[in-house]
Amino acid sequence: MKRSVTCISVLMLGASCVFVRKAKVPAAPVHEADVLTVFLTGNELGALKPCGCSSGQLGGLDRRSAILNTVPREARLIVDTGALVESDSEQDLIKFNVMVRAFDLLDYDLVNLTDRDIEMVRNLGLLDEIGSVFNVISPRQPADVAVPAKFSKRLSLNGKAALITVATFDAKSGQIEQIGELFATQPDVQTVNILILNHCDTATIAAVAQSVPTVDCLVCPADSDEPRLISDPNSRSLVFSVGRFGRKVCRLRIIPVKDELKLGFGAIPVKEALPQEPDLVQLYKDYQQFVKEANLLEKYWRLPLDNGLEYVGSKPCKPCHAYEYEKWGSKGHARAYATLERVGSQYDPECVVCHVIGIKYESGFISEQKTGHLKDVGCETCHGPGSEHIKTPGAAKTAEPKMRCLDCHTPEQSPDYAGDEQGYLEKIVHWREPNSTDDVKRKGNVKDSM
Numbered sequence: 001m002k003r004s005v006t007c008i009s010v011l012m013l014g015a016s017c018v019f020v021r022k023a024k025v026p027a028a029p030v031h032e033a034d035v036l037t038v039f040l041t042g043n044e045l046g047a048l049k050p051c052g053c054s055s056g057q058l059g060g061l062d063r064r065s066a067i068l069n070t071v072p073r074e075a076r077l078i079v080d081t082g083a084l085v086e087s088d089s090e091q092d093l094i095k096f097n098v099m100v101r102a103f104d105l106l107d108y109d110l111v112n113l114t115d116r117d118i119e120m121v122r123n124l125g126l127l128d129e130i131g132s133v134f135n136v137i138s139p140r141q142p143a144d145v146a147v148p149a150k151f152s153k154r155l156s157l158n159g160k161a162a163l164i165t166v167a168t169f170d171a172k173s174g175q176i177e178q179i180g181e182l183f184a185t186q187p188d189v190q191t192v193n194i195l196i197l198n199h200c201d202t203a204t205i206a207a208v209a210q211s212v213p214t215v216d217c218l219v220c221p222a223d224s225d226e227p228r229l230i231s232d233p234n235s236r237s238l239v240f241s242v243g244r245f246g247r248k249v250c251r252l253r254i255i256p257v258k259d260e261l262k263l264g265f266g267a268i269p270v271k272e273a274l275p276q277e278p279d280l281v282q283l284y285k286d287y288q289q290f291v292k293e294a295n296l297l298e299k300y301w302r303l304p305l306d307n308g309l310e311y312v313g314s315k316p317c318k319p320c321h322a323y324e325y326e327k328w329g330s331k332g333h334a335r336a337y338a339t340l341e342r343v344g345s346q347y348d349p350e351c352v353v354c355h356v357i358g359i360k361y362e363s364g365f366i367s368e369q370k371t372g373h374l375k376d377v378g379c380e381t382c383h384g385p386g387s388e389h390i391k392t393p394g395a396a397k398t399a400e401p402k403m404r405c406l407d408c409h410t411p412e413q414s415p416d417y418a419g420d421e422q423g424y425l426e427k428i429v430h431w432r433e434p435n436s437t438d439d440v441k442r443k444g445n446v447k448d449s450m
């Protein structure tokens with residue numbers, strides 16, 4: 001793990017970094033498999049781990065190994081179809097590096113690099129080293145990198161050689177006839193040919209199936225978070241997509257039936273109940289450390305507030321609103337920052353944004369050290385910046401309670417919120433009668449005319 005720390009700290013300084021391929025276990029006696037398994041993931045889009053805001057969330061690189069390691073190395077191929085991160089922000093650069101390290105630890109055989117992935121590899125100065133971490137393929141052939149378009153792994157199935165080939169193809173600009181060349185046939189070798197496409201419409205799928213009958217399996221870009229079988233389960237080519245955010249791992253089982261190889265597709269949820277792999281848990285802690293060192297909170301893009309208003313924090317409200325302050329203080333919103341500290345994510349803007357006051361605005365939260373008074377989901381998160389209101393004791397109205405609970409209580413972070421809005425509102429009551437929750441509803445209705 002130390003290696004990765006130095007790596008990324010060096011990267012922060014703009015220099016390049018050399019990955020050292022970890023020593024692989026020496027060739028063990030060949031495992032006589034009667035079934036081979038290809039695991040496929042992809043479109044992580046930076047999701048290293050679910051946020052943990054609610055229970056039952058799927059995903060997490062640290063739990064993936066529990067699925068991958070159900071099959072011994074001699075009987076499996078592990079492939080990531082690419083799109084490791086979402087954008088080219090500094091945080092995504094850090095994430096990309098962490099994912100490369102994770103794939104190494106998880107013993108991936110192959111990673112398909114999309115255009116953005118190649119760009120990230122280039123930005124990180126890893127062009128020369130990436131191929132020594134795991135095998136890489138790419139549908140585009142950038143002038144300055146030598147990345148092949150296909151990869152094969154030879155395994156043994158029922159005492160016979162089996163060759164699994166994974167190729168990648170740019171279906172937007174390439175000629176479909178070229179695909180055939182990617183899959184060579186060999187006498188006495190059972191083959192399974194998998195093609196990763198960056199573009200899949202029904203016409204492309206049909207054209208590939210027709211002109212390249214040697215393709216057993218087509219992997220399409222994700223059109224949903226869930227992996228999806230697009231073709232009939234028994235058809236050849238089998239067509240599917242791998243989903244997003246690493247919530248499930250696709251499993252392609254290669255089963256010999258008489259003289260043929262049958263393919264079975266499945267998707268295994270990465271459940272919270274699966275054990276975590278310690279090396280990957282540590283890797284996430286390293287990630288939190290890199291995020292802290294990169295000072296991302298300071299660099300957060302902030303908008304000016306209207307009318308010269310400023311955030312003042314929740315404490316200054318206390319003298320005049322002792323009742324509301326005390327009520328609020330007894331509930332979850334007032335501990336939202338401590339929650340992040342508990343899990344070590346208090347320097348991560350992707351988390352902090354919903355657990356403090358006004359990070360998106362000037363005078364809003366920056367860091368515990370600089371703006372400790374703005375941590376937690378404080379009064380002004382909902383009532384708006386209070387600088388004028390406290391100066392004019394109450395005469396300048398606070399912004400009408402925005403009631404934009406949904407900004408933070410999203411389906412991902414707070415799946416129980418939708419459908420139980422009233423229940424959630426009742427739990428945060430900190431106002432005095434007669435402002436009953438019914439009153440809130442009434443007020444909500446006439447808000448526009450106020």
Ligand code: HEC
Binds near residue numbers: 051052054355409
């Ligand atoms: C879109 C807003 C949002 C983001 C982004 C967000 N959270 Fe949350 N978080 C919430 C909300 C809302 C809850 C309360 C959910 C509920 O009770 O329904 C919560 C609850 C939690 C809890 C559980 C608190 C408890 O003990 O009950 C943890 C832990 C947590 N968040 C950590 C994180 C981490 C770590 C991140 C970043 C990876 C993050 N959050 C990002 C909104 C967010």
Ligand code: HEC
Binds near residue numbers: 337353381408409423
């Ligand atoms: C800025 C983001 C944000 C907004 C806006 C927000 N919440 Fe929350 N809410 C959170 C976070 C974060 C937590 C988890 C706090 C913790 O325990 O760490 C939470 C927890 C809760 C909880 C469970 C904890 C408790 O106090 O019982 C309720 C209920 C709740 N919110 C209701 C609401 C309602 C109703 C609204 C709208 C009026 C709202 N929230 C607006 C972020 C937000």
Ligand code: HEC
Binds near residue numbers: 328430
């Ligand atoms: C999660 C959002 C949220 C937070 C945090 C919050 N409030 Fe509120 N507040 C509300 C809502 C919603 C209402 C009731 C809606 C209404 O009155 O329209 C309310 C009502 C009030 C009222 C009564 C409003 C009236 O018109 O009489 C006061 C006063 C108040 N809050 C002060 C505070 C103070 C002080 C804090 C911090 C100690 C705080 N609130 C924190 C959402 C919030």
Ligand code: HEC
Binds near residue numbers: 312383393395401
């Ligand atoms: C110096 C005293 C004082 C302080 C400090 C103060 N308030 Fe008030 N606040 C008042 C008074 C007085 C009213 C009643 C005004 C009215 O009814 O017209 C009021 C009303 C409100 C209301 C309901 C009406 C409105 O303006 O929306 C909210 C919400 C509120 N305060 C929130 C806050 C928050 C949040 C803070 C801290 C940022 C705060 N107050 C600090 C004196 C204060």
